[in-house]
Amino acid sequence: MATVGSFALLCILVFSAFGIVAALIGCREETRRFAKIAQRAVYNCAALYVIVVGSLLYLLWRSDFNYEYVAAHTNRDLPAFFKLTSLWAGQEGSLVFWGFLLSLYSTAVVVTTRKKFPELMPYVSIVFLSTTFFFALLHVFVSNPFKELMMVQANGSIVAFAPPDGQGLNPLLQHWAMIIHPPLLYLGYVGCIVPFAFALAALITRRLSNDWIRATRRWTLLAWLFLGVGILLGAKWAYVELGWGGYWGWDPVENASLMPWLTMTAFLHSVMIQERKGMMKVWNVVLVALSFFLSIFGTFLTRSGIVSSVHAFAQSSIGTYFSVFLAVIVGVSAYFIIRRLPDLKSENKLDSIVSRESSFLFNNLILLGACFAVLWGTMFPIISEAVEGHKITVGAPFFNRINIPVGIFLLLLTGIGPLFAWRRTSSESLRRNLLIPTICAVVVAVLLSVLGYRDPYALMAFSVATLVAVTVASEFYRGARTRQKNTNENLPMAIFRLTMKNKRRYGGYVVHMAIVFLFVGFAGAAFNAESKAVLRDGEKAHFKHYTITCEKLEDVETPNYYAEKANLRVSRDNREIGLMYPEHRVYKASEQPTTEVAIHSTAREDLYLVYSGRSDDNQRAVIQIYVNPLVRWVWFGGLLFVIGTLIALLPDRFGWGRTRG
Amino acid sequence: MASGLKARSLTAALCWIAVLLVAGAVTRQTQVVRAQSAKSDLTDPAQAARFIEITKALVCQCGCQQGLGECNHVGCSSAIPLRKEIEMKIRAGESDEAIIKAMVDRFGPVILAAPTGKGFDITAWVTPFIMIVVGLIAIYAFLRTQRKPRLGASQQPVAADPAYDEALRRVEGEIRMRKLQ
Numbered sequence: 001m002a003t004v005g006s007f008a009l010l011c012i013l014v015f016s017a018f019g020i021v022a023a024l025i026g027c028r029e030e031t032r033r034f035a036k037i038a039q040r041a042v043y044n045c046a047a048l049y050v051i052v053v054g055s056l057l058y059l060l061w062r063s064d065f066n067y068e069y070v071a072a073h074t075n076r077d078l079p080a081f082f083k084l085t086s087l088w089a090g091q092e093g094s095l096v097f098w099g100f101l102l103s104l105y106s107t108a109v110v111v112t113t114r115k116k117f118p119e120l121m122p123y124v125s126i127v128f129l130s131t132t133f134f135f136a137l138l139h140v141f142v143s144n145p146f147k148e149l150m151m152v153q154a155n156g157s158i159v160a161f162a163p164p165d166g167q168g169l170n171p172l173l174q175h176w177a178m179i180i181h182p183p184l185l186y187l188g189y190v191g192c193i194v195p196f197a198f199a200l201a202a203l204i205t206r207r208l209s210n211d212w213i214r215a216t217r218r219w220t221l222l223a224w225l226f227l228g229v230g231i232l233l234g235a236k237w238a239y240v241e242l243g244w245g246g247y248w249g250w251d252p253v254e255n256a257s258l259m260p261w262l263t264m265t266a267f268l269h270s271v272m273i274q275e276r277k278g279m280m281k282v283w284n285v286v287l288v289a290l291s292f293f294l295s296i297f298g299t300f301l302t303r304s305g306i307v308s309s310v311h312a313f314a315q316s317s318i319g320t321y322f323s324v325f326l327a328v329i330v331g332v333s334a335y336f337i338i339r340r341l342p343d344l345k346s347e348n349k350l351d352s353i354v355s356r357e358s359s360f361l362f363n364n365l366i367l368l369g370a371c372f373a374v375l376w377g378t379m380f381p382i383i384s385e386a387v388e389g390h391k392i393t394v395g396a397p398f399f400n401r402i403n404i405p406v407g408i409f410l411l412l413l414t415g416i417g418p419l420f421a422w423r424r425t426s427s428e429s430l431r432r433n434l435l436i437p438t439i440c441a442v443v444v445a446v447l448l449s450v451l452g453y454r455d456p457y458a459l460m461a462f463s464v465a466t467l468v469a470v471t472v473a474s475e476f477y478r479g480a481r482t483r484q485k486n487t488n489e490n491l492p493m494a495i496f497r498l499t500m501k502n503k504r505r506y507g508g509y510v511v512h513m514a515i516v517f518l519f520v521g522f523a524g525a526a527f528n529a530e531s532k533a534v535l536r537d538g539e540k541a542h543f544k545h546y547t548i549t550c551e552k553l554e555d556v557e558t559p560n561y562y563a564e565k566a567n568l569r570v571s572r573d574n575r576e577i578g579l580m581y582p583e584h585r586v587y588k589a590s591e592q593p594t595t596e597v598a599i600h601s602t603a604r605e606d607l608y609l610v611y612s613g614r615s616d617d618n619q620r621a622v623i624q625i626y627v628n629p630l631v632r633w634v635w636f637g638g639l640l641f642v643i644g645t646l647i648a649l650l651p652d653r654f655g656w657g658r659t660r661g
Numbered sequence: 662m663a664s665g666l667k668a669r670s671l672t673a674a675l676c677w678i679a680v681l682l683v684a685g686a687v688t689r690q691t692q693v694v695r696a697q698s699a700k701s702d703l704t705d706p707a708q709a710a711r712f713i714e715i716t717k718a719l720v721c722q723c724g725c726q727q728g729l730g731e732c733n734h735v736g737c738s739s740a741i742p743l744r745k746e747i748e749m750k751i752r753a754g755e756s757d758e759a760i761i762k763a764m765v766d767r768f769g770p771v772i773l774a775a776p777t778g779k780g781f782d783i784t785a786w787v788t789p790f791i792m793i794v795v796g797l798i799a800i801y802a803f804l805r806t807q808r809k810p811r812l813g814a815s816q817q818p819v820a821a822d823p824a825y826d827e828a829l830r831r832v833e834g835e836i837r838m839r840k841l842q
Contacts (some may be wrong), residue, residue: 089727245732246698251726350807358804365796370818373789380776380785387782393720395774396728402789530713543697593735608734610699624699624733 001147002067002242003358005055008048009146012099013136015044017042019129026122030048031647038125042110045132046103048516053100056093056145057084066162068147070308074587075168077559086169088182091303091318092145097182099135101190105181106132109194109219115262117215118199123201131193134325142318168436168589171561172216177237179196185257186228186537188334189295191223195267196292205335208343210275217271218649224264225645231257232638243597243610245530245626247634250399263291266364273357276422278347282337283364285344289333296326301378351642352424373402408460411519415468418475420598433471441467453527461523465516472513490548503647510644517637524605524630535566536620543625547571551579553621561585563596564620582611582623605629686723701748715747715757719764719776720802728774 019041026034056069060083065071073086073093088097102109107129114121139145149159172178195216202212234254239247248254269286273280300322315555337344348355378396384392419425420435445463453459480494480500489497497504533541535550542548549569556563563585582596587594606625615622680815696710703709708716716730722739725732729747743764750760764772 206782240732244727244733248730249727284811350804353804361800361803364802365793368798369789369793374790376788377785384776384781384785390769391771392776393726393771393774394776394784394785395720395726397717398775398785401775406793477785529697531697534701595733595735612733613735626699 001055001058002064002148005052005059006144006146008051008055009136009139009144012048012052013140014131015041015048015137016129016133018262019045020126022131023126023129027522029583032118032503035122035125035522038129041111042103042106042125042128042132045129046107049096049100052096052139053087056096057087060084062085063166064162065166066148066160067145067165068149069145071163071166073166073169075166077589078166078169079174079560082169082174085179086173086550088186089173090148092143094182094303095135095138095143096145098186098190099132099139101183101186102193103186104133106189108420108484109197109235112488113215116537117198117201117211119205119207120201120215122210123204124197126195126484127197127198127200134321138318142321165589168234168587169380171585171590171592171594172241174560175237175241177233177240181230181233181237182398184226184233185328188223188225188227189257189299191226192264192292192295193221194219195288199288199321199334200333201279203285203340203343204540206340206343208281208340209313210278211212213274219647220264220268221649223535224268225642227257228641228645229460229638231261232635232641233400236635236638239631240597240599241594245528245597245608245610245628246525247631250374250377250396252378253302254294255374255399256301259292259371259374260298261366262295262374263287263294266367266371267291269360269363273360277350277357279350279357281344281346282341282405285333285337287335287364289329293326293329293333296322296329300326315332352432354420354425354427354580355420356417356420356425357422359413363410363413363417366406368414369411369506370403370406372400374408375403397454404457406521407522408457408464411461411464411468411515413517415464415471418509418512419471433474435473437467437470440470455495455526458523458526461519465520465523468512472509472516475509475593481508488546501653503650507644507648507650510647511646512642514637514644517633517640519637520629521632521634521637521657524628524633527629529627531623533627534615534620534624535568541625544627545573546625546627547574548609548623548625550621559588561587565622566620568598568609568623570607570609574605580607580609582609584611584613588635601632603630605630664666679681691709703748703751711757712748715751715760718761718774719743719772722768722772792804 019038020043024033024034026036026038057071059067060074061080063074063076063083065646069092073089074083078086087093095425106125108202110121110125110128113124117124149163150158150160152158159641177649198212198216202208202228231254232449234257235247238244238249267284270280270287272285274284295499300319304319305324307556352358357506377398380394414435416434419430421429441463445459448459453462476495479498480491483494483498484487484491487494487497529544531541531543533543533548535541535548537550537552540547540549547570549571550566551569552567554565554567556565563583565581565583568580568582570580577600580600581596582598583596585594585596595610595612596610606626606628608628610624610626612622612624614620633636686771689779695704697704697715698709699710701709701715703712713730717728719729721727721729721732721737721743723732723737725734725737729740729743734740747760750763761773770777776785778786
């Protein structure tokens with residue numbers, strides 16, 4: 001099975017190279033023959049990747065410990081489901097999975113767009129196939145998933161070897177969020193290639209009308225959606241599974257995924273300027289190339305561990321491969337952007353500084369400023385070590401100090417920006433539209449501060465969030481009222497039909513509302529509280545308005561792990577809310593200890609209980625108690641984000657299009 | 662809104678805000694949460710708050726890259742002893758600065774969770790803001806290029822183009838026709 005897989009990997013290497021050559025020839029000739037060969041190379045690579053993934057899954061399923069990857073990431077007693085999902089548990093499988101998703105994406109894009117943009121297709125195929133070729137190089141030469149375990153025998157001969165059992169899957173990965181988080185995140189990363197491929201193709205062929213943007217709008221939005229959901233799922237997993245009480249630690253891997261999302265968000269906004277006024281063409285191409293660069297860079301950061309120590313770079317040659325590929329991306333993009341600068345001239349000028357176009361400029365500035373701060377902070381340990389010779393750490397305090405004010409300002413722009421009309425806004429209309437939201441924002445700030453919630457940044461966040469929420473709600477309300485003048489719909493129906501007729505705009509407003517919820521959830525962290533309780537059977541602990549009674553401490557065993565479990569009865573304000581079971585587990589195969597957190601979540605706050613061990617006399621359990629306000633608002637914001645983006649993604653024919661009213 | 666109504670609403674809103682601000686100042690309500698900490702046995706709220714602040718400023722050395730107060734690796738060989746030590750020092754009355762300095766002396770600057778404000782480290786903090794300022798300047802420069810030329814200059818005489826004139830006449834005629842209908 002592995003030989004089939006290895007052979008398929010070699011074929012991918014060859015076919016993608018072949019396809020690139022064919023596409024290059026196909027660019028110059030009049031018939032579509034060579035371009036079609038390139039397209040078929042894309043399809044063949046996808047089929048080959050299915051074979052590769054199929055073989056690897058087969059080996060994982062059968063626990064064939066002859067193979068290093070299988071032995072390193074699974075064990076016999078691992079639940080079957082996790083044996084399969086360990087496909088993306090380690091570097092080799094992860095990269096195969098990336099390449100697999102890339103091949104599927106390439107196929108889908110080529111199939112759906114080849115008739116509409118035949119002149120662009122050869123170049124689009126080259127971009128897809130070059131990236132496929134790069135990943136195939138990694139699979140074949142650096143990070144082989146089908147590598148066999150070898151052992152040097154006493155007589156010096158090297159022989160294949162299979163341990164009796166594998167090392168098992170990292171228990172932290174045995175969780176539902178961790179199952180869907182990598183695939184979704186990778187779909188987001190991989191998706192960044194689509195707008196880039198079309199932008200580069202448009203640059204090379206000088207077809208720089210807004211066609212390439214229209215072609216890729218939904219693909220871009222889809223990649224952005226996957227990336228955003230992937231990030232949020234990662235946060236959810238960190239919160240529920242890692243058990244340190246938070247959901248975002250500004251870890252290099254987290255930052256790596258956030259950066260392309262920020263640049264894609266900037267692109268989604270500034271592209272509207274290009275569509276309406278034919279401006280910002282150079283900037284948009286730069287943003288698209290930057291997003292693709294950051295997605296490859298993010299993959300590299302995640303998979304290579306370069307940032308925890310600069311020495312990891314030298315040890316693994318995967319760093320060299322990625323650096324070269326990243327340099328090629330920068331070089332090719334820069335070359336074509338500079339060469340085509342005359343074709344990218346703006347068609348118009350801005351009518352006024354007080355316009356939606358110019359507010360998008362500030363939106364871009366803030367988003368890219370935040371992206372730079374994250375990139376700078378993530379890479380600074382390496383820079384500092386190179387300059388000063390000793391290691392330093394750049395952790396959460398740095399990122400929070402910089403990004404919290406930036407984030408609040410971005411939130412403010414989210415509320416004010418839509419009030420600017422296209423082209424020019426009168427200060428009259430601006431004042432009128434801002435009046436009520438500002439009053440609401442001030443009232444909320446004053447109320448909260450009277451009630452005792454006086455953290456300055458949190459107050460700012462809550463009050464600006466109120467401003468944004470009111471402006472978004474009034475956009476829906478006013479639009480619906482205007483509709484109601486001509487139809488006899490009730491308000492909910494009017495809002496629904498309004499949204500369906502302007503999916504892009506109102507879907508976007510739903511996403512803005514999602515941002516409001518997210519920021520309110522983030523601001524809740526300013527009021528986190530914690531405590532510790534040491535309890536034996538029957539003992540109680542009180543914290544804030546909670547009472548926690550230890551009913552029973554027990555020891556549990558399953559095929560997968562041993563556990564110490566606390567059965568805790570919890571009540572709030574003397575009303576019982578139920579039983580919670582925090583645990584401390586040791587997984588048999590990996591001998592790795594983990595904690596299973598118990599969470600009781602309401603809209604107001606989360607009660608988060610961690611079983612952190614037994615006391616010295618082994619009679620009592622040490623329970624860490626965390627009260628985290630407003631965490632649910634983050635997850636709800638995530639849900640709204642998905643809904644809003646899906647609305648914007650819906651095809652125009654769905655719903656009520658442009659037929660009536 | 663009629664401007665009279667607007668002025669009255671605004672005044673009413675401002676009055677309410679003033680009332681609430683005064684009420685807030687008068688009641689001087691303070692946060693009722695007793696600071697405690699989940700990772701130490703400190704019961705005095707001030708000490709617990711200090712513990713949380715100090716551990717936020719330091720990083721666990723076990724390789725998890727998390728704050729000293731956050732690392733929850735079971736049996737962590739770095740976080741657990743270090744937290745105990747910090748707790749002891751707080752009880753002993755040492756100042757925050759002394760505790761942090763002792764940690765830095767032992768482990769080096771790598772134990773600090775964020776770059777200091779001295780020497781090369783200051784570039785960590787300053788560069789993002791410099792970049793944002795650079796971006797603001799770039800936007801300003803761009804906006805200046807967008808200034809429309811003066812009215813006189815834009816009224817360049819259009820080159821005589823009979824096809825254009827004919828089309829213009831036709832359109833104007835149609836507009837007149839529609840207005841009459």
